[in-house]
Amino acid sequence: MTNTFDELFSNLEIARNTTNAELSPREIGVITSVATGVAKVSGLPSVGFEELLKFPGDVYGIAFNVDEDDIGVVLLGDYWHLQAGDEVERCGHVVDVPVGNSLIGRIITPLGKSLDGNGVLAATQRLPVERPSPAIMDRAAVSVPLQTGIKVVDALIPVGRGQRELILGDRQTGKTAIALDTILNQRGKDVLCVYCAIGQRASGVAKVIAKLREEGALEYTVVVVTEGNDPPGLAYLAPYAATSIAEYFMEQGRDVLIVYDDLTHHARAYRELSLLLRRPPGREAFPGDIFYIHSRLLERATHLSDELGGGSLTALPIIETEAQDMSAYIPTNLISITDGQIYLSPELFELGVLPAVDVGKSVSRVGGKAQRAAYRSVTVDLKLAYAQFEELETFARFGARLDEQTLAMIEHGRRIRACLMQSEFAPVSMAEQIIVLIALTGALFDPVPLAKMPAAEQAVRQAAANLSDDMLARLASTEKLSHQDKVGLLQLAEQAMKGFLAESEPTIEVPISTDVSEPS
Numbered sequence: 001m002t003n004t005f006d007e008l009f010s011n012l013e014i015a016r017n018t019t020n021a022e023l024s025p026r027e028i029g030v031i032t033s034v035a036t037g038v039a040k041v042s043g044l045p046s047v048g049f050e051e052l053l054k055f056p057g058d059v060y061g062i063a064f065n066v067d068e069d070d071i072g073v074v075l076l077g078d079y080w081h082l083q084a085g086d087e088v089e090r091c092g093h094v095v096d097v098p099v100g101n102s103l104i105g106r107i108i109t110p111l112g113k114s115l116d117g118n119g120v121l122a123a124t125q126r127l128p129v130e131r132p133s134p135a136i137m138d139r140a141a142v143s144v145p146l147q148t149g150i151k152v153v154d155a156l157i158p159v160g161r162g163q164r165e166l167i168l169g170d171r172q173t174g175k176t177a178i179a180l181d182t183i184l185n186q187r188g189k190d191v192l193c194v195y196c197a198i199g200q201r202a203s204g205v206a207k208v209i210a211k212l213r214e215e216g217a218l219e220y221t222v223v224v225v226t227e228g229n230d231p232p233g234l235a236y237l238a239p240y241a242a243t244s245i246a247e248y249f250m251e252q253g254r255d256v257l258i259v260y261d262d263l264t265h266h267a268r269a270y271r272e273l274s275l276l277l278r279r280p281p282g283r284e285a286f287p288g289d290i291f292y293i294h295s296r297l298l299e300r301a302t303h304l305s306d307e308l309g310g311g312s313l314t315a316l317p318i319i320e321t322e323a324q325d326m327s328a329y330i331p332t333n334l335i336s337i338t339d340g341q342i343y344l345s346p347e348l349f350e351l352g353v354l355p356a357v358d359v360g361k362s363v364s365r366v367g368g369k370a371q372r373a374a375y376r377s378v379t380v381d382l383k384l385a386y387a388q389f390e391e392l393e394t395f396a397r398f399g400a401r402l403d404e405q406t407l408a409m410i411e412h413g414r415r416i417r418a419c420l421m422q423s424e425f426a427p428v429s430m431a432e433q434i435i436v437l438i439a440l441t442g443a444l445f446d447p448v449p450l451a452k453m454p455a456a457e458q459a460v461r462q463a464a465a466n467l468s469d470d471m472l473a474r475l476a477s478t479e480k481l482s483h484q485d486k487v488g489l490l491q492l493a494e495q496a497m498k499g500f501l502a503e504s505e506p507t508i509e510v511p512i513s514t515d516v517s518e519p520s
């Protein structure tokens with residue numbers, strides 16, 4: 001026996017001396033079983049949690065369950081060729097993604113492989129997909145608005161840079177449209193975007209990418225894609241990888257917007273993996289740490305302090321509800337993690353009120369502080385009038401006899417709703433939004449028949465083209481609008497409305513300029 005060892009060592013010594021190569025140890029284990037998207041591996045006693053493992057055929061996996069005897073591995077690629085007995089090698093590091101400016105305009109997988117046919121990514125830097133979120137002391141308050149270009153959102157549910165605003169609603173209610181419009185509205189502005197498609201149908205993702213390309217939005221967007229038929233491991237990894245890509249830009253001092261479309265698919269992929277790995281199921285069969293996987297993801301969105309460059313990461317996670325149940329497990333989790341929600345109602349969608357945002361069930365908990373002061377001075381009255389209208393409209397449905405004042409309030413509310421309607425892919429600039437809102441609060445639209453509201457709103461919006469550069473600067477500033485400015489804007493809207501009514505409804509008079517109250 002001793003002789004055999006001596007012989008072996010001397011052979012090794014000879015081999016080492018005859019080659020100049022550095023010898024590095026490799027740890028190899030074997031697959032003991034493979035199931036849908038997961039594998040059990042044994043023989044790797046020192047593997048770390050979430051370490052990357054290499055399987056035959058260039059397939060990678062993450063060590064997810066690290067037990068004494070075997071390891072539960074989540075597979076990140078096609079696993080059909082894998083079988084028990086195949087070799088598995090440790091990589092010695094956790095999963096990482098390429099990051100950098102060269103990713104802008106690219107369409108990639110969560111592992112950084114190109115999907116757009118434009119060749120390998122030229123990134124030189126990589127970041128781990130799982131990173132700790134910034135400490136409280138490294139964060140600054142949300143103070144700058146993120147204009148979505150969607151009137152109802154910017155006016156009533158404003159989003160600030162560094163905020164996490166959930167978009168939720170039943171299927172086909174326009175959730176993706178809200179996120180996509182927000183990305184399109186960043187054209188020509190200083191915000192980079194990351195769109196992360198998780199478990200979506202390939203046709204849906206292709207449509208979004210085609211739209212981004214058509215509108216020139218791909219120039220400032222990175223698209224990270226996992227499709228419905230990808231392994232669940234990739235769907236699980238996608239939002240973390242996309243966040244690391246976005247964080248790189250944030251740490252360079254840039255403002256970044258990230259859309260997770262959608263986290264329902266992410267939660268389902270995680271549930272599938274957990275059940276296959278025999279983790280104990282909890283409510284709705286989700287594992288106990290389902291809240292934690294989403295909170296540690298969304299905690300990474302923030303506005304960094306000036307010392308750290310002042311960059312921001314705004315997150316718009318999307319969640320699909322079933323039968324309008326906002327109190328189901330995953331929606332309630334996400335509502336409590338995020339700083340507000342935009343709820344899309346299938347009833348409004350059916351009525352043709354698009355975007356179908358239910359203002360009563362939507363809220364923005366920090367965005368109000370970041371909203372431009374020009375909005376604040378006009379939206380206070382608007383919110384009140386709209387809330388009253390929604391209540392009164394319900395009564396009116398029962399055929400109750402209403403007095404004139406109530407009827408007027410309902411008619412005014414209908415015009416507010418009509419003004420807040422907007423077709424997709426048509427973002428509205430801030431100046432146009434403000435002039436429409438001023439006209440609304442000044443009751444200028446009240447004499448317009450409902451059918452003609454879209455044209456009337458368009459006419460008033462066009463008046464924004466006549467605003468002076470000084471006025472535009474004041475609208476974009478953090479200062480409140482002066483009384484004089486408000487009167488000036490109202491007069492401009494009045495002229496536009498007079499012109500519109502003279503052309504289309506010569507018999508209708510525009511009400512004489514209403515008193516504009518001092519901003520509250």
Ligand SMILES: Nc1ncnc2c1ncn2[C@@H]1O[C@H](COP(=O)(O)OP(=O)(O)OP(=O)(O)O)[C@@H](O)[C@H]1O
Nearest residue numbers: 170171172173174175176177178354355422423424
């Ligand atoms: N403001 C709008 N104006 C006109 N059409 C709209 C508007 N918003 C959404 N739509 C249309 O509604 C349909 C559903 O929109 P979208 O795909 O964004 O919904 P979703 O809730 O993301 O769907 P899914 O549940 O499949 O993810 C699409 O055909 C879209 O074109």
